[in-house]
Every structure is written in structure tokens, then in C-alpha cells.
Amino acid sequence: DKAQELQDRIDKANAQKATLEASKEDDHTKALRAAADTCEETLAGAKGALESLVEEMKGLEKERGTLEDTLAQLHKDRDEAQEAVDAFTSAEAEGGVLAEYAKLERQRDTTMGAIEGLATGTVDGVPLAQAAKMAKKRHTDADKLRKAAKEGVVSCEASLESLETRLAASTPDAALIQEVSDAVSALTSAEEALATLETQRQEGGDVDMAPKANEASLLRDKEKLRRQIAQLDSRLPAALQDATFGQGVHGPVARLITVDPKYCGALEKTAGGRLFHVVADTLPIARAYMKSMPRRVTMVPMDVIRPNKPSKRLVSSVNQVSQGKARLAIELAGSEEELKKAVEYAFGCTVIADTLDLATKIAYNKDIHQKVVTVDGDVVSPHGTLSGGSKDTRQKQSILEMIADINDMNQRMEELDDSLAALAEAKANKAKADRDLRQARQSVTLMQEKVKLAEQRLKMSPRGLLSNQCTEMTDKLKQAQETLATREAECLERQEVADRLKAQADALKSGSGRTLEAAQEELVQLEKALKKLTKAKASAQRDKAAKQAQLESATHSIEESKASLSKLLEDISALTLQQNEARALCNRLSEQSMTAQAALDAETSRVSKTSGDLNSINRSLGHMTKEQQEMESARHKAKDTLKRNKESVQRIKAALKEVRQTNPSIKEWPSDGDVSMDGEDEESAEDMRQRLDTITEEIDTLSKGLDKHGSARYDQLAKSCSELNDKRAILKQDKDKIVEFIAEVNAKKVAALTELHGQVNTDLRRMFDKLITGAVANLTYIDEADITKGLQYEVRLPKTGQTGLDGLSGGQRSLLALSLVMALLKVRPAPVYILDEVDAALDLSHTQHIGELIKQEFNNSQFIVVSLKEGMWSNASVLYRTNVEMGVSNVTRFGNQD
Numbered sequence: 085d086k087a088q089e090l091q092d093r094i095d096k097a098n099a100q101k102a103t104l105e106a107s108k109e110d111d112h113t114k115a116l117r118a119a120a121d122t123c124e125e126t127l128a129g130a131k132g133a134l135e136s137l138v139e140e141m142k143g144l145e146k147e148r149g150t151l152e153d154t155l156a157q158l159h160k161d162r163d164e165a166q167e168a169v170d171a172f173t174s175a176e177a178e179g180g181v182l183a184e185y186a187k188l189e190r191q192r193d194t195t196m197g198a199i200e201g202l203a204t205g206t207v208d209g210v211p212l213a214q215a216a217k218m219a220k221k222r223h224t225d226a227d228k229l230r231k232a233a234k235e236g237v238v239s240c241e242a243s244l245e246s247l248e249t250r251l252a253a254s255t256p257d258a259a260l261i262q263e264v265s266d267a268v269s270a271l272t273s274a275e276e277a278l279a280t281l282e283t284q285r286q287e288g289g290d291v292d293m294a295p296k297a298n299e300a301s302l303l304r305d306k307e308k309l310r311r312q313i314a315q316l317d318s319r320l321p322a323a324l325q326d327a328t329f330g331q332g333v334h335g336p337v338a339r340l341i342t343v344d345p346k347y348c349g350a351l352e353k354t355a356g357g358r359l360f361h362v363v364a365d366t367l368p369i370a371r372a373y374m375k376s377m378p379r380r381v382t383m384v385p386m387d388v389i390r391p392n393k394p395s396k397r398l399v400s401s402v403n404q405v406s407q408g409k410a411r412l413a414i415e416l417a418g419s420e421e422e423l424k425k426a427v428e429y430a431f432g433c434t435v436i437a438d439t440l441d442l443a444t445k446i447a448y449n450k451d452i453h454q455k456v457v458t459v460d461g462d463v464v465s466p467h468g469t470l471s472g473g474s475k476d477t478r479q480k481q482s483i484l485e486m487i488a489d490i491n492d493m494n495q496r497m498e499e500l501d502d503s504l505a506a507l508a509e510a511k512a513n514k515a516k517a518d519r520d521l522r523q524a525r526q527s528v529t530l531m532q533e534k535v536k537l538a539e540q541r542l543k544m545s546p547r548g549l550l551s552n553q554c555t556e557m558t559d560k561l562k563q564a565q566e567t568l569a570t571r572e573a574e575c576l577e578r579q580e581v582a583d584r585l586k587a588q589a590d591a592l593k594s595g596s597g598r599t600l601e602a603a604q605e606e607l608v609q610l611e612k613a614l615k616k617l618t619k620a621k622a623s624a625q626r627d628k629a630a631k632q633a634q635l636e637s638a639t640h641s642i643e644e645s646k647a648s649l650s651k652l653l654e655d656i657s658a659l660t661l662q663q664n665e666a667r668a669l670c671n672r673l674s675e676q677s678m679t680a681q682a683a684l685d686a687e688t689s690r691v692s693k694t695s696g697d698l699n700s701i702n703r704s705l706g707h708m709t710k711e712q713q714e715m716e717s718a719r720h721k722a723k724d725t726l727k728r729n730k731e732s733v734q735r736i737k738a739a740l741k742e743v744r745q746t747n748p749s750i751k752e753w754p755s756d757g758d759v760s761m762d763g764e765d766e767e768s769a770e771d772m773r774q775r776l777d778t779i780t781e782e783i784d785t786l787s788k789g790l791d792k793h794g795s796a797r798y799d800q801l802a803k804s805c806s807e808l809n810d811k812r813a814i815l816k817q818d819k820d821k822i823v824e825f826i827a828e829v830n831a832k833k834v835a836a837l838t839e840l841h842g843q844v845n846t847d848l849r850r851m852f853d854k855l856i857t858g859a860v861a862n863l864t865y866i867d868e869a870d871i872t873k874g875l876q877y878e879v880r881l882p883k884t885g886q887t888g889l890d891g892l893s894g895g896q897r898s899l900l901a902l903s904l905v906m907a908l909l910k911v912r913p914a915p916v917y918i919l920d921e922v923d924a925a926l927d928l929s930h931t932q933h934i935g936e937l938i939k940q941e942f943n944n945s946q947f948i949v950v951s952l953k954e955g956m957w958s959n960a961s962v963l964y965r966t967n968v969e970m971g972v973s974n975v976t977r978f979g980n981q982d
Contacts, residue, residue, distance in 0.1 A: 134666040141663060144656050151652060155645040162638035165631055219582035226578045230571040237568050240561040247557055251550040260545055264538040271531035278524040285521060299507050306500045313493045316486050319952055321967060323360045323381070324483065332369040334423060336360055337384070337430045338487055342418040348484035350436045350457045354413045357382075357971040358430040359483065363423060380969070384426050391428035401451040402435055410437040410446055410456070440464070440472070837871050840911060847907035851941075855899045855933050858882035863904075895926050906937065913945060920950045928955050935959030 317325050329335050338359035343351055352359065361382040364370035370383035394412055402410055413431035435456045437443040443456040447464040456464045462472030481489070543552060845863050852861040860880045867873035877889055879900065889897060902922060909917065923931040932955035938947055939959045949956055957963055963978040 130666060130670045134663065134670055137659060137663045137666055141659050144652060144659060148652050148656065151645060151648055155642065158638055158642045158645055162635060162642055165635035165638055219578065223575065223578040223582045226571065226575040230568065230575045233564065233568040233571045237561065237564040240557060240564045244554065244557040244561055247550060247554045251547065251554055254547045254550055256547055260538065260541055264535070267531060267535040267538045271528065271535050274524065274528040274531045278528050281517065281521045281524050285517060299504070302500055302504055302507065306497060309493050309497050309500065313490055316490050320483065320486060321360070324487070330373060332365040333373050334363040336362055337426055338483060340419055340423050341427060342491065343484050343488060344416065345485055345488060346459060347416045347436055348482045348488065349461045350459050351413055351417055351431065352482050352484050353461045353463060354434045354457050355430045357968060363426040384429060386425050389425060389429050391425050392432040393428050394433040398433060398452060398454070401449065402446060405446055405449050405452065406437065406442060409442055410435050834871060841871065843911050844907045847910045848903055851903040851906045851937065852900060854937050855903060855930060856881070861900055861903060895930065898925055899930060902934065906941065910941065916946050916948070918948045923951055923953055923956060928953060931955030
């Protein structure tokens with residue numbers, strides 16, 4: 085057994101070793117190492133490329149700096165050249181070389197004309213005397229024009245003076261002036277009003293947009309509140325639902341009080357059925373209302389009821405005992421003053437306490453002796469009874485809490501109505517402001533037309549016409565004065581020409597030779613000066629051309645440098661983009677490398693751990709192999725010993741046989757070696773005894789190394805081994821049968837699940853489409869190859885895309901779950917179903933659809949449905965209605981026809 089156990093351990097260790105050897109360096113590890121090496125190589129290449137880009141960027145930045153410096157120097161040179169050209173041009177404009185040259189040329193031309201006139205006695209081909217007469221005649225003509233212009237000025241001045249006299253003598257048209265003044269004043273007022281309205285319009289522009297932005301939101305909030313109020317109101321008992329009461333009827337007590345939510349449960353427990361009693365002003369009104377009601381109702385006429393009003397002593401005692409931790413119920417139920425008696429009737433002298441211990445202390449106090457209700461709803465009677473215990477956790481809100489919520493919502497509804505009214509008023513004000521603004525603009529336009537018309541009428545009046553004539557005459561006077569100035573200047577100029585020609589003619593008569601020589605000498609001097617100025621002019625023009633060429637060269641160099649700089653900047657931008665991309669690539673590769681390295685480290689750690697486990701297994705395997713070898717050696721030794729023992733036994737048997745043959749006196753020689761002698765021959769017996777002792781000693785000597793039980797143990801082990809092999813074969817056959825049976829069961833299970841999935845999926849689509857028209861729902865495999873891995877929803881709503889559960893609202897999820905339940909019930913029907921408020925979170929339309937679905941799809945089943953919504957009632961065959969009257973629950977049965 086130990087050898088077999090050791091062999092099993094060795095086989096198991098070898099199998100584990102083979103598994104670890106296989107997993108030590110599997111394809112995944114090799115792939116991880118290859119990926120890590122690839123990432124490292126790619127990262128190294130990317131880093132090298134990035135470094136190359138950085139070096140190239142540095143070179144470009146350096147070149148950019150050089151270009152910018154060169155460009156700055158070129159700008160400086162160009163500015164200097166421009167300044168030189170500007171200075172040269174300015175010098176020319178201020179009377180430089182070129183201006184002096186032009187002046188000398190004009191003097192030379194004049195001198196040459198004079199020389200020609202002196203030499204020939206002519207001016208421009210006309211004799212000098214005749215030229216002098218013509219010049220004098222032109223001067224005379226110019227003088228006549230001057231005198232005519234002067235007479236025109238005098239005439240204009242006289243006419244203007246006459247018009248001004250007539251204007252001063254004329255009487256102003258006061259009515260027209262007043263009309264113009266009034267029109268201007270009205271226009272000013274209208275413009276001020278228009279400016280004020282436009283300012284208000286601009287300041288209120290954002291406010292004007294508010295109604296448009298908020299009205300839709302307020303209407304949505306109002307509609308949402310209305311639905312919430314209707315939903316809460318539908319959850320209330322019929323007696324407490326919102327209704328219209330006649331004159332003098334105030335409604336149920338529960339609707340007439342305001343309560344802190346903390347005390348709603350306690351006050352509801354205190355009043356009980358009295359919360360449903362309807363309050364009226366007088367007994368006749370109560371009777372009339374009661375007769376008009378189709379159901380039973382309890383009326384509280386305010387003029388005849390006698391409420392149990394607490395005394396001041398009771399209030400003082402409660403405050404003293406509770407130390408302010410308990411209050412009377414009527415103090416916690418707020419109401420209008422005129423309804424105080426109804427509140428006292430409903431709550432009486434009951435005390436509300438925070439804890440049960442305090443309630444017990446108050447109820448059993450001899451000065452109080454009143455019923456006490458705790459905040460949790462426990463009731464302590466002064467007569468010694470206690471009521472309470474577990475609470476109904478299914479009811480989320482008490483009646484008073486729901487009414488309080490309805491009142492809050494009604495208040496918010498009123499606030500929304502006020503806001504909507506304010507918005508409507510704001511819209512009306514805006515419309516009025518727009519109308520006022522339009523009217524103001526129309527008024528301004530009208531006033532402007534009136535002002536223009538009044539001014540035109542004023543201009544067309546006699547005084548207006550005189551004023552216009554004065555203005556026109558003033559303009560004519562200015563023009564005449566300007567003409568006179570021009571004529572006087574022309575006359576002076578012609579006077580100078582005539583005088584000069586006369587002087588030349590006189591000089592020609594007195595001594596033309598001397599004057600001609602002087603003019604010729606002056607001409608020679610002018611020619612010399614012109615030659616010098618020509619050289620200076622050529623030099624100046626060369627300097628200007630050089631400066632201009634330098635300026636153009638600098639400008640061209642600047643343009644080239646700008647183009648080079650622009651191209652360099654584009655290269656830098658492109659290189660920067662490449663650098664950023666390379667850096668981003670390096671970052672991504674670094675992350676990938678880190679991820680791959682982390683995975684490789686994890687795999688290396690696993691391989692290291694596997695190697696450690698493998699080494700441990702190898703050590704254990706070595707120990708077990710050594711132990712097996714030792715056991716094998718011991719087994720071989722035992723076999724050799726057994727073989728030697730068998731040979732010794734054979735020899736002993738042969739010796740005994742020989743002894744028996746040689747001793748005929750021995751009657752019997754047992755096979756087991758025991759001898760029995762009769763002892764007839766004493767001598768021969770002694771010899772035989774000695775020989776027997778010798779043989780016995782030999783047998784004892786041989787038996788020392790022989791295991792007496794070795795053969796039996798060997799046979800036992802061989803038998804056990806055979807039995808175990810038989811059992812192993814039986815177990816293998818059983819295992820094969822079980823595996824075959826499991827495979828068959830799994831195949832049937834998958835087939836059954838597939839068939840069931842098809843049926844349920846068909847019914848699910850049909851059910852969900854009935855609950856939400858146009859919606860599609862499917863159950864799909866999580867693993868397409870195996871249905872047993874699970875199913876998941878795929879939902880597509882109308883006008884939306886495909887979505888899962890996360891994209892559905894709470895109500896849509898409820899409808900989807902209910903559709904699945906109904907689909908399952910269609911596949912595995914049952915005779916009776918119970919549904920408890922499955923429509924609590926759904927709209928009325930969805931509730932109606934659920935009721936119709938149950939009625940149409942489950943004709944052969946019976947449904948017991950708990951619901952508070954009419955959509956479910958209208959599809960029921962029988963309706964059981966529960967209500968509370970006088971604190972007692974009643975159940976009423978109605979048929980479908982009712």
C-alpha cells in the first residue's frame with residue numbers, strides 16, 4: 085500500500101511538474117516578451133527620432149535667430165537709406181542744388197531774352213516799343229476790369245444794405261415763429277421720450293427675454309405638479325379626495341388642518357375616523373349636504389357640536405410633567421380660527437408624546453388622566469391599556485402626510501400661477517412698451533415733418549424771403565470781393581511788366597551798347613554758375629541714385645529675408661508638429677512599454693513562482709524517487725531473502741527426508757518439521773537426536789535472515805492489487821456512463837432552454853409592444869455559443885436607437901420586467917396569480933394597458949390584483965373595495981356591471 089501510495093504521489097508530482105513546465109514558458113509569455121522587446125525597440129527608435137528632431141529644431145532656431153538679426157540689420161540699413169533719400173528730397177524741396185539750378189536757368193533765359201531784345205530791339209519777335217505799348221494796353225484793360233469789379237462790389241454792398249434796411253423795417257411773423265418754436269419744442273420732447281423708451285427697452289431687454297424662456301418651463305412644472313397632485317389624490321380614500329363643496333361646507337377634517345410631518349402618524353392615530361368627517365357651518369346645511377351624497381357620510385355641524393376642549397389646568401399639568409416634550413394634539417393641528425371647534429372635536433384632549441415612557445408617565449398622572457399617543461403611533465390609555473407594536477412598513481405615507489404633500493403642491497401651484505400671472509403681466513407690459521415705442525417713433529417722425537413744414541412756411545413769408553435775399557446778396561458780395569482781389573493782382577502784375585518793358589525801351593534809346601555788354605557779361609557768369617551747378621546736380625543725382633539703389637537693395641534683401649524667415653518659420657512649425665507627434669508617440673510607446681513591462685514582470689513573477697514551485701516539486705520528486713528506490717531495493721532484498729529461505733526450506737526438507745529414510749524407527753515425520761518418536765532403541769535415538777540437533781541448529785542459522793511473514797504479505801499485496809485493478813475498471817466504466825449521461829442531459833437542457841427562449845422571446849416582444857406601442861424587446865445570449873452563460877435585454881424604443889437597461893427610465897424598466905413575467909406565465913401557465921400594486925409607479929395609460937393585457941391574454945387563469953388605479957378596475961370581472969368607517973375596515977363586492 086505504501087509503495088502504491090508513493091507511486092501515485094510520484095505520478096501526481098510528475099503531472100504537476102509537466103503542467104508547470106508547460107506553463108513556465110508558454111506562448112503568452114513569449115508573446116509578452118516579444119511585445120515588450122518590440123515596444124522597447126520602437127521606443128528607442130522613436131526616442132532617437134525625437135532627439136534628431138530636437139537637434140534639427142535647435143539648428144533651425146539658431147538659423148532663425150541669425151535671420152532675425154540679419155533682418156533687423158537690414159531694416160536698420162533700409163531706414164538709414166530712406167532717411168538719406170528723404171533728406172536729399174527735402175533738401176531739393178527746400179531750395180537745394182536742383183532748385184538753385186532751376187532758378188539760374190530761369191535767370192539765364194531771362195537774360196538771354198533781354199540780350200536778344202537789346203541786340204534786335206524786340207521782345208518775343210515784337211519790337212520793344214510795340215511790346216511796351218501792348219503791355220500798357222493790357223494793363224489798361226486789366227485796370228478797366230478792376231474798376232468794373234470794384235463797381236460790382238459797391239453795387240452788392242448797396243443792395244445788401246438796402247435789403248438789410250428793408251429786413252430791419254419788416255415786421256416778423258410771430259405766428260409762424262411761434263409755430264416753428266412749438267414744433268421744435270414738441271420734436272425735442274418727442275425725441276427725449278423716444279430716447280427714454282429706447283433706454284428702458286435696452287435695459288429691460290434681458291427681462292423681456294425671461295418670459296419667453298421661463299413660461300414654457302413654468303407650464304411644464306405646473307403640468308407636472310398637476311399630475312403629481314392627481315396621483316396623490318387618487319391614492320387617498322374617496323372621502324378625502326379633492327371635491328367641490330357647496331356654500332357652508334368646508335370639507336373633511338383631514339383637509340382642513342396643517343400638520344408637521346413628524347406628528348402626522350400620531351395625529352392620524354388620535355383622530356381615527358373623525359378625519360373623514362365633513363365640517364359644515366350649521367345643522368341645516370349639514371342635513372342638506374348629507375342628503376345630496378350618494379354614500380354615507382358623517383357631518384360635523386359647527387353650531388351644535390360640543391367639543392372636548394382642554395382646560396388650562398390640563399395644559400399646565402402636561403407641560404409640567406413632560407417638561408415641554410409633550411403637547412396637546414389640538415396644538416399640533418393648525419387650522420383657521422373659525423374651524424377651531426371642529427379641530428377640538430376631532431382631537432379632543434389627547435396628548436402627543438415623544439416616547440412611550442413619557443406617554444405612560446403622562447397618561448397615568450392623576451392630574452392629567454388622558455389618552456396619550458406617541459410619535460410612533462403607540463397609544464396609552466389612562467385606564468391601563470397599551471396599543472402598539474410592529475408598524476405597517478408597506479405604507480410609505482400616512483393620509484395626513486399625503487394631504488400635507490398635496491397642500492404643499494397646491495401652494496407651489498399657486499406660486500406657479502402667480503409667476504405665470506407675473507409673466508403675463510410682463511408680456512403685457514412689454515407689448516405696451518412696444519406700442520409706446522412705436523407711437524413715440526411715429527410721433528418723432530410726425531414732429532420732424534411739422535418742423536420742416538413750419539420752417540418752409542417761415543422761409544416763404546415776406547421777411548423770410550428778404551432774409552434769403554440778404555443771404556444770397558452776401559454770397560454775391562463775397563464773390564465780387566474775391567473777383568476784385570484777383571483783378572487788382574492781375575493789374576499790378578501787368579503794371580510791373582509794362583514798367584519793365586518801358587525801362588528797357590528807355591535804356592535801349594539811351595545806350596544800348598553798354599547795357600548789352602553788361603547783359604552778356606551777366607550771361608557768361610550765369611553760364612559758369614550753371615556749369616558748376618550742373619556738376620553739382622549730376623553728383624547729387626548720382627548720390628540720390630546710389631541712395632535709391634541702396635534703399636531698393638535693402639528692401640529687396642529684407643523681402644528675401646522675410647521670405648526665408650517665413651519659410652523657416654513654416655519649417656519650424658512643421659518640425660514642432662513632428663516633434664509633438666514624436667513626443668506623443670514616445671509617450672504612447674512609453675505607456676505601452678510600461679504596460680508590456682508590467683505584464684512581463686507579472687508573467688516573470690509568475691514564471692519565477694512557477695520555477696520555485698517546480699524546484700520544490702523536483703526536490704519532493706527527488707525525495708520520493710529516492711524513497712521509491714530504497715523501497716525497491718528493500719523489496720529486491722526481501723525477494724532474495726525469501727528465495728534463499730525457500731532454498732533453505734527445500735534443503736531442510738531434503739535433509740529431513742534423508743533423516744527419515746535413514747531412521748526407519750521414526751514412525752511419523754510431520755511435514756511441518758515436528759517429529760514424534762517412540763524411543764525403542766536408546767542408542768540410535770541418541771544419534772538421531774544429535775543429528776536432529778545439528779539440523780535444527782542449521783535451520784535456526786538459516787532462519788535468522790528470513791521474514792516469516794514475507795510470503796503472506798506478498799500474497800496479500802498481490803490480491804489487493806488485483807482487487808483494486810478490478811475496482812478501477814468498474815469505476816472507469818461507471819465514469820464513462822456518467823459522463824455520457826451528463827452530456828446527454830446538457831444537450832437536452834440546451835435544447836429545452838433554446839426552445840423556451842424562443843417561446844418567451846416571442847411572447848416578450850408581443851407583450852412589450854402592447855404595453856409600449858412601437859417598442860421592441862428581445863432576450864439575447866450573453867455568449868452566442870452557449871445559452872447557459874446567461875441572457876441580456878436588448879430594447880429599442882420608438883423614435884430612439886437601441887439601448888440596454890441603463891437607457892430606460894424606472895417606469896419603462898417596470899413594464900419590461902412585467903412583460904417578461906407575463907411571457908414566462910404564458911409558457912408555464914398557472915391557475916391563479918396574485919399581483920400586488922404592480923402599477924404603483926406607472927402612469928394611468930400604462931395601467932390601462934396592463935389591465936387590458938391581463939384580460940386579453942389570460943382568459944383561462946384567475947388574477948387577484950391589488951391596485952389603486954381605475955385602469956385596472958375597469959378591466960376586472962369582480963371588484964372588492966376596502967374602506968374605513970368609524971375606524972373599522974369594510975370590504976364591499978361589486979360586479980362588472982356595477
